[in-house]
Amino acid sequence: MTVETLIALAACALxxxxxxxxxxxxxxxxxxxxxxxxxxxxFMIFGALARRGAAAGMPADPVPQALLITAIVVAxxxxxxxxxxxxxLIESTGSSALATEPPSGDGDAL
Amino acid sequence: xxxxxxxxxxxxxxxxxxxxxxxxxxxxxAIAGFVAYGMxxxxxxxRLYGIDVALTEAAIGGGLTGALLLGAVARLRGTExxxxxxxxxxxxxxxxxxxxxxxxxxxxxxxxxxxxxxPTLAPLVADNMAATGVGNPITGVLLAxxxxxxxxxxxxxxxxxxxVWSLAPDDCWGGRPGQLHHADPDGVLAYLARLxxxxxxxxxxxxxxxxxxxxxGKFQSATILAAMWMLVQMAGLADTPATANRWLRAGxxxxxxxxxxxxxxxxxxAGHFLGYPADWAKPMIIVVEVALLPTLxxxxxxxxxxxxxxxxxx
Numbered sequence: 001m002t003v004e005t006l007i008a009l010a011a012c013a014l015x016x017x018x019x020x021x022x023x024x025x026x027x028x029x030x031x032x033x034x035x036x037x038x039x040x041x042x043f044m045i046f047g048a049l050a051r052r053g054a055a056a057g058m059p060a061d062p063v064p065q066a067l068l069i070t071a072i073v074v075a076x077x078x079x080x081x082x083x084x085x086x087x088x089l090i091e092s093t094g095s096s097a098l099a100t101e102p103p104s105g106d107g108d109a110l
Numbered sequence: 111x112x113x114x115x116x117x118x119x120x121x122x123x124x125x126x127x128x129x130x131x132x133x134x135x136x137x138x139x140a141i142a143g144f145v146a147y148g149m150x151x152x153x154x155x156x157r158l159y160g161i162d163v164a165l166t167e168a169a170i171g172g173g174l175t176g177a178l179l180l181g182a183v184a185r186l187r188g189t190e191x192x193x194x195x196x197x198x199x200x201x202x203x204x205x206x207x208x209x210x211x212x213x214x215x216x217x218x219x220x221x222x223x224x225x226x227x228x229p230t231l232a233p234l235v236a237d238n239m240a241a242t243g244v245g246n247p248i249t250g251v252l253l254a255x256x257x258x259x260x261x262x263x264x265x266x267x268x269x270x271x272x273x274v275w276s277l278a279p280d281d282c283w284g285g286r287p288g289q290l291h292h293a294d295p296d297g298v299l300a301y302l303a304r305l306x307x308x309x310x311x312x313x314x315x316x317x318x319x320x321x322x323x324x325x326x327g328k329f330q331s332a333t334i335l336a337a338m339w340m341l342v343q344m345a346g347l348a349d350t351p352a353t354a355n356r357w358l359r360a361g362x363x364x365x366x367x368x369x370x371x372x373x374x375x376x377x378x379x380a381g382h383f384l385g386y387p388a389d390w391a392k393p394m395i396i397v398v399e400v401a402l403l404p405t406l407x408x409x410x411x412x413x414x415x416x417x418x419x420x421x422x423x424x
Contacts, residue, residue: 003117007154008221010121014128016214021132023206027193029137029179029186033144036175037128040151044158045221051158053230056237058247059159063231066251069166070263073329076170076178077270080413083182084274088417090189091279 008048014041028089032082039075043068117157124150137190141179148172161325162248165317169333170410178414243392245323252327253395257384261373264366264402267409271362275353278418284354287415291346303345310338318403328399332406339411353418358408365405369398 014037021034046064053061127147134140149172155164235247235255242254252260278285293299314334321327342348351358372394376385386394 003114004158005221006114006117007121007158009218010125012214012217012221013125015217016210017125017128017132019213020206020210023209024198024203025132026197027137027186027190029182030132030140033131033140033179036144037131037147040147040171044151044154045217047155047158047160047163048221049224049228050160052224052228053232054159055230055232056235058232058236061230061232062235062247062251063256065160065163066248066256067259068160068163069248069252069327069329070259072163072166072171074263074266076175076410077267077413079175080178080416081270081273083178084277084417087182087185088277090186 004048004051008045011041011044011048014038014044017041028086029083032079032086035082036075036079039071043071046071113157120150120153120157124154137183137186138180141176141183144179145172145176148176162246162327162330165325165330169330173337174333174410174414181414241388241391242395244395246321246325246327248325249321249327249395253398254386254391257369257373257398261366261369261384264369264405267406267413268362268366271409271412274413274417278353282418282421284352285418286350286352286420287412287418288350288420290349290420291344293344293346295346300345300347303341303347306341307338310334310341314338318399321399322395328403328406332403332410335403335407336410336414339407340414343415350415353412358412361404361408362412363405365402368401372398 018034018036018038018041022031022038025031025034047068050060050062050064050068053064055061124147127143127150130143131140131147134143149168152164152168152172155161155167232247235251238255239245239247239250242250244250244253293303314331317326317334318328318331321331343350353359373384376387376394377383379385379387379390
């Protein structure tokens with residue numbers, strides 16, 4: 001088995017681990033960490049595909065690698081946006097609950 | 111053989127750290143694990159011959175995201191116990207486990223069934239690199255062959271900043287994010303905030319300029335420059351900027367606007383949007399890169415700062 005296949009298989013497991021945290025973890029911040037783990041697994045599979053595409057004297061296909069750089073930056077922006085939403089949720093309701101029942105707190109209405 | 115063993119160990123460590131971020135009871139420990147995970151991930155990128163990706167992962171994926179989450183966990187103390195009490199039932203957790211295992215299994219089957227030889231665009235890139243005038247194929251893809259993606263990404267980043275700012279409470283609209291930091295003026299933080307920025311700025315600009323022909327580029331460079339600015343803010347030597355500041359807002363949109371302008375210019379000179387006229391590719395790429403760098407520095411730092419929380423009205 002080649003190294004990139006090995007890494008791609010590990011990345012598949014990362015996707016599973018991240019997905020589980022996203023669904024089952026009760027705290028929203030931990031869901032966000034799970035989401036990032038899921039994303040990094042997807043990126044790693046893509047990176048392994050890029051490595052498989054080595055040709056023309058290049059050690060890996062540069063097109064997927066460039067898209068990965070874009071993806072990492074966009075994932076950071078999405079994470080920052082989610083953290084800001086989460087902090088605002090706690091500031092206005094005093095709880096990080098994502099329950100369907102809206103808390104009847106006196107948080108300032110947006 | 112040796113490298114295969116090392117890769118196997120790194121892969122297993124990565125899986126163990128990922129599991130740790132899920133099972134750790136304490137959110138702070140979970141996120142500390144995630145930061146280590148990000149650093150290990152950049153080793154995997156080196157192993158996959160993606161040096162540019164490894165630099166981006168270490169700077170943004172591990173560094174900035176880790177710092178952001180650590181900052182959030184400090185402010186979310188006290189909400190953890192309540193969250194655990196509303197933990198979903200064993201039934202749902204078992205279903206989630208089965209779903210995750212199923213997704214992993216399907217992905218693994220797909221990975222093992224990939225076509226041979228692998229499809230690749232590398233020869234096309236190699237054939238056309240000379241036309242771009244840059245030596246690093248990643249930069250060539252980002253700023254020439256797939257520049258539309260990079261332009262849209264820059265616009266997405268600006269939208270993210272608008273999204274974060276719009277979370278300001280009514281009375282803090284247009285104000286400054288976070289708390290005013292007070293550090294001991296003779297302390298080690300204030301000392302480092304005076305010592306490191308000159309070195310960091312030079313290194314950041316070097317990384318930016320080297321990106322044309324070697325691994326590096328504007329994203330990695332912008333992260334270092336943004337980190338230097340945040341260090342100065344944390345040491346209390348400069349306040350975070352008010353979001354109502356017109357110069358700040360102009361800086362945030364300037365990069366994408368220049369990029370769109372270069373794209374429209376291409377419509378006129380090269381016949382299609384984002385096209386570069388022959389022999390003018392390198393200067394155009396430099397114009398876009400130089401315009402994007404300050405925007406990226408501002409955007410990354412502003413996303414780290416978060417929503418306005420202090421009124422700026424006197």
